[in-house]
Amino acid sequence: MVQAEPVALPVSAEAIVHELDELDVTDVVNVPDTHQRSLLAALARQSRIRLLTACTEDEAIAINAGLWMGGRRPVLSIQHVGLLAAMNNVKALCMDARIPTCMLVGYFGRDVTRSARDNASRAVRLIEPTLDTWGVAYFPLEGPEDLAAIGRAYRHSVEHSGAAVVLVGAPTS
Amino acid sequence: MRRVEAIAALIAERGDALTVTTEQAIGAWRAAVTEPANDIPDHLDIVGCMGSASTIALGLALARPERRVIIVDGDGSLLMQLGSLVTIAGAAPPNLFHFVLENGVYETSGSQPLPAEGRFDLTGMARAAGYAHTAEFDDARTFASALPELLQRHGPVFVSVRTEPEDGYLVRSSAGTKLDQQMHALRKRLVGEGG
Numbered sequence: 001m002v003q004a005e006p007v008a009l010p011v012s013a014e015a016i017v018h019e020l021d022e023l024d025v026t027d028v029v030n031v032p033d034t035h036q037r038s039l040l041a042a043l044a045r046q047s048r049i050r051l052l053t054a055c056t057e058d059e060a061i062a063i064n065a066g067l068w069m070g071g072r073r074p075v076l077s078i079q080h081v082g083l084l085a086a087m088n089n090v091k092a093l094c095m096d097a098r099i100p101t102c103m104l105v106g107y108f109g110r111d112v113t114r115s116a117r118d119n120a121s122r123a124v125r126l127i128e129p130t131l132d133t134w135g136v137a138y139f140p141l142e143g144p145e146d147l148a149a150i151g152r153a154y155r156h157s158v159e160h161s162g163a164a165v166v167l168v169g170a171p172t173s
Numbered sequence: 174m175r176r177v178e179a180i181a182a183l184i185a186e187r188g189d190a191l192t193v194t195t196e197q198a199i200g201a202w203r204a205a206v207t208e209p210a211n212d213i214p215d216h217l218d219i220v221g222c223m224g225s226a227s228t229i230a231l232g233l234a235l236a237r238p239e240r241r242v243i244i245v246d247g248d249g250s251l252l253m254q255l256g257s258l259v260t261i262a263g264a265a266p267p268n269l270f271h272f273v274l275e276n277g278v279y280e281t282s283g284s285q286p287l288p289a290e291g292r293f294d295l296t297g298m299a300r301a302a303g304y305a306h307t308a309e310f311d312d313a314r315t316f317a318s319a320l321p322e323l324l325q326r327h328g329p330v331f332v333s334v335r336t337e338p339e340d341g342y343l344v345r346s347s348a349g350t351k352l353d354q355q356m357h358a359l360r361k362r363l364v365g366e367g368g
Contacts, residue, residue: 027235052235052264054228055256062225063260066232069356071364074232092221097353 004113008169009143013042016104016172017049019150020075025049027067029060030077035106039077039172057086065099075154076103080127083165090136094163102157104141104150106168116140116167131165138165174313176201176274176336182317183243183272186324190241190270191233191359195219195226197280197339198245199347211351217359220350224253227261227271234266234328237363241268241324248275248295249287255298261329262303269329271299276338284338299331311335 016039020028027050028043030036043051054060057078067074083090083105094101107116110124119125131138137156139149150166157164180201183192192215194202199218203210210218219226230244251257251273261269273295278284287293300307306326310316316334323330 050235054260056254058222058225058254059228059257059260062222062228063232063235065356066229066234067236068232069360069363070233070236071360072232072236089222089225092352093225096221097356099356 006112006170007115007142008110008112010170010173011141011144011147011168013038013172015144015147016150017042017046019147020049023151023154024073025075025154026072027052027074028077029054029063029067029074031055031057031060031079031082033077033079033082033106033108035079035108035168035171036077036104037172039104057082058089061086061089061093061101064101065093065097068099076101077106078103079106079108081108081123083127084123084130087130087134090134090163094136095134098161100157100161101163102154102166103163104166104168106171110169112170116169127167136163136165138167140167140169142169174311174316174334174336176276176339177205178313179272179274179316179334179336180205180245182313182320183245185317186320187243188241188324189215190243190324191237192216193219193226193230193233193242193244195245196223196247196250196347197274197276198247199350202245210349211354212358215359215362217355218347218350218352220347220352223250224257226250228254228257230269230271231257231261231264231266234269235264238266238268241270242266243270243324244272246271246273247280248273248277249279251295252287258299258302258304258331262299265303265305265329267305267328270324270332271304271329272332272334274334274336276336278338280338296331296333304329304331307331307333309333309335
């Protein structure tokens with residue numbers, strides 16, 4: 001039987017940390033995501049970027065707002081179902097209050113041999129349409145060649161004063 | 174005690190602290206100061222994201238460790254994001270002072286009782302979550318006299334303030350809150366024009 005080729009490839013955690021360093025990110029606020037566990041481990045091994053853990057994605061978005069008002073440059077690391085759970089705070093803080101909010105969102109449970117929109121997992125395939133409905137910009141990170149998506153998303157969140165999502169397509173390595 | 178008494182004591186001892194109010198505290202704070210709503214210096218009124226005021230305050234406290242941050246929460250609001258007690262305790266900001274006005278009802282929506290009202294213990298939960306110090310008050314004079322010492326403590330500090338329900342107050346008094354204006358103005362004050 002022929003194995004299907006992956007369409008989303010792992011991106012190294014160290015490369016993502018390097019990107020965050022290049023953007024002068026000061027804090028990563030996370031609700032632990034299985035998909036990004038190597039990234040969280042890499043962040044825990046260094047001290048330039050503060051790693052904060054929240055109990056819910058609502059909290060993470062709120063902490064991000066406070067950090068931004070205080071002059072920090074935070075980024076979030078969360079799971080895609082957590083993003084769905086926190087849509088009211090996306091509305092209130094990222095859209096209504098216009099707080100720059102850059103989120104690395106992992107597609108936990110995604111079949112990486114299929115595009116996100118073609119996945120059997122309902123939550124995976126509904127993320128992009130949900131973000132389209134809400135008018136939230138997203139930037140797929142489908143492999144190492146997409147690393148610049150992180151910078152594009154971060155700058156978009158700042159320049160447009162709102163949310164921008166990096167969709168982490170495969171588990172980070 | 175009455176909510177306005179608790180707020181008056183906090184304003185009197187605020188000093189240069191950044192302050193955050195939500196739900197029932199918004200109107201009482203506005204009524205006690207001379208500045209117009211949405212233009213109170215170093216102050217935020219949090220609406221539209223019930224339960225998030227304390228973690229917005231946490232972000233501020235972590236970003237500005239040189240400033241005290243006072244959050245005036247509601248009991249129903251805190252229950253919306255109860256895990257925030259653990260998140261705050263985990264981050265352990267020494268400059269965060271978390272006051273919860275406990276009136277036992279969801280006043281905004283018509284003063285329906287909180288689930289298990291009279292049986293749960295928010296102060297005990299905060300202590301168990303790992304706050305550095307907890308206290309509770311139901312008398313205005315005792316609260317006002319204890320406040321200076323409380324605000325000198327190493328945080329995070331959690332203080333339950335038992336207040337009387339005042340039906341319908343919030344609905345009138347939080348109208349017109351412009352969260353975007355307040356948040357962007359606060360950032361400008363803290364970071365500067367180019368921030």
